[in-house]
Structure formats: structure tokens, C-alpha cells
Amino acid sequence: MNAPRRTALFSVAASAALALSLTACQSGEGTKAEGAAPAAEDSVSASTAASPPAAGASTSGNTGSGTSTAVGTAHRSGSASSGAQKGTTTPLCRARDVKVSSERQDGPPYTHIVLTARNTSGHRCEMAGFPHIQFLESHKQDVPSVAKSKPAAPTVLNPGDPAYVLVKLSDGGVDEDNEVVNAFQLVLEGDSTVIAVDSSAGGGLAVDPAKTLTGYWTTELRNGADDF
Known part of the structure; x- marks a missing residue:
């Protein structure tokens, strides 16, 4: 067991x-x-x-x-x-930016003057369009502009630079209805300030209001475009 x-x-x-x-x-x-x-x-x-x-x-x-x-x-x-x-948009030249003077062209007879606007400011500006000129108190209309004298590019002035414009006074005829102008006024494009221009030198300007014309502001006078 x-x-x-x-x-x-x-x-x-x-x-x-x-x-x-x-x-x-x-x-x-x-x-x-x-x-x-x-x-x-x-x-x-x-x-x-x-x-x-x-x-x-x-x-x-x-x-x-x-x-x-x-x-x-x-x-x-x-x-x-x-x-x-x-x-960089160039501002328009104002009356305070430029000094405007006039000078007879060619002659006698003196049928045209050249306006010079010199930039006396410290900045660039554009002389736009043409001067709005009134020669006589008895004729308040602006002198008509000549379209062919309009420059292709804007007339931009550096400080000290001049711009020119040719202005027709008359046809130079002895039978014209001329008036002697010793001073006249103009305004620039985009500015309402009146600029007085002394034209008394040489006995003043003989102006026929019916024949006056103005060109556009340019950096130099050009043959053809500024012949009128």
C-alpha cells in the first residue's frame, strides 16, 4: 500500500x-x-x-x-x-515760383514778343499750357492760343531753368488798329494770381487785339511749331 x-x-x-x-x-x-x-x-x-x-x-x-x-x-x-x-507728381508752377519778363522779337516792325518765365523757386515745377494774357483793359478776352505750338512732353523746370512762349502782337501793318501797351497782365495755368509784366521799354508795344496769338510754354522756341 x-x-x-x-x-x-x-x-x-x-x-x-x-x-x-x-x-x-x-x-x-x-x-x-x-x-x-x-x-x-x-x-x-x-x-x-x-x-x-x-x-x-x-x-x-x-x-x-x-x-x-x-x-x-x-x-x-x-x-x-x-x-x-x-x-513724384511735379507741381504746377505758380506765380510765386517764377519771374516773367518780355522781350521784342525781330523787327521793326515788332510783331512778336518772347515771354520768359524763370523758375526762381527751390523746387521743380511744370509750366503747364499757355499764359492767359490780357493786353488791354478794353479787351478782357484772353489772347487765343495756337494749338500747333503745344509741346509733346510737359515743360518741367528745375530751379533756375527758363521756359519760353512766343506771343504775336500784330501783323505789323501801318493801317492796323493798334494800341500802345506799356504793361499787361497774365495768369498761369492752374493759378489765379495775376502777374503784371512791364512792357514800357522802347515806347511800349503796339498791339492789335484782333490779331494777337500766344503759343504754349516750351523749354526752347522751335521752328515751325512756334512760327505764327
Whole structure:
């Protein structure tokens, strides 16, 4: 009876030991498996960090950055230049900006005078259009202008520069209805200030109000355009 019992107990003990051994092995393998995963991830991360970026990706990134800077600079420069062009509007010359004088042209008979307007200001200005001249108190109409004398470009004066305009007084005939003018007045385009011009030298100007004409302001008198 004792021998079979010992045999049975040994069998039970052996079975229990085997079960414990199997459990321990399974537990160890599971631990190793769990530890292997982070190691693999670390290996992948290290490999990725060590590998250089693709050449295409690097070039694209640099080009994009450089283009953005270049375009931004060009845009700012263009805007500044455009702003400078739009903002640089030359003001019209006012009566206070110029000194106007007259001089007989050719003659005798003296049929024309040349008006000179010199920029006495400290800035650039534009002599626009033509002078609005009135020679006589009895004739309040402005002297008509001659369209062909209008210059193609604006007449812009730097400080000290002159502008000229040719003015016809008469046809020079002895039978004309002339009146002597020792002073006359004019106003500039865009300014209502009256400018008085002394013309008394040489006994004054013989003016026929029906024949008077004026050209446009120019930087120099031109053959053809200023012949009338």
C-alpha cells in the first residue's frame, strides 16, 4: 500500500514541477518579446536620424525659401519704385515760383514778343499750357492760343531753368488798329494770381487785339511749331 502511494505522490509532484517549468518558460519568452519591440523601434529611429534627407527634398526646400526671399525683395523694390513714380507728381508752377519778363522779337516792325518765365523757386515745377494774357483793359478776352505750338512732353523746370512762349502782337501793318501797351497782365495755368509784366521799354508795344496769338510754354522756341 505504501509503495503505490509514494508512486502516486511522485507522479503528482513531477506533474506540478513540469507545469511550473512550462509556466516559467512561457513567462520568460513573453518578457523577451516585449523587450524586443522597443529595441526594434530604437533601431529604426536611429537609422532614420542617421540617413540624410533625400536630395530632391533638400533642394526643393532651399529653392522654395530662396524664391520666397527673392520675390519678396523684388516686390518691395517694385512697390517702392512704383510708389516713387506715382508719388513724384511735379507741381504746377505758380506765380510765386517764377519771374516773367518780355522781350521784342525781330523787327521793326515788332510783331512778336518772347515771354520768359524763370523758375526762381527751390523746387521743380511744370509750366503747364499757355499764359492767359490780357493786353488791354478794353479787351478782357484772353489772347487765343495756337494749338500747333503745344509741346509733346510737359515743360518741367528745375530751379533756375527758363521756359519760353512766343506771343504775336500784330501783323505789323501801318493801317492796323493798334494800341500802345506799356504793361499787361497774365495768369498761369492752374493759378489765379495775376502777374503784371512791364512792357514800357522802347515806347511800349503796339498791339492789335484782333490779331494777337500766344503759343504754349516750351523749354526752347522751335521752328515751325512756334512760327505764327
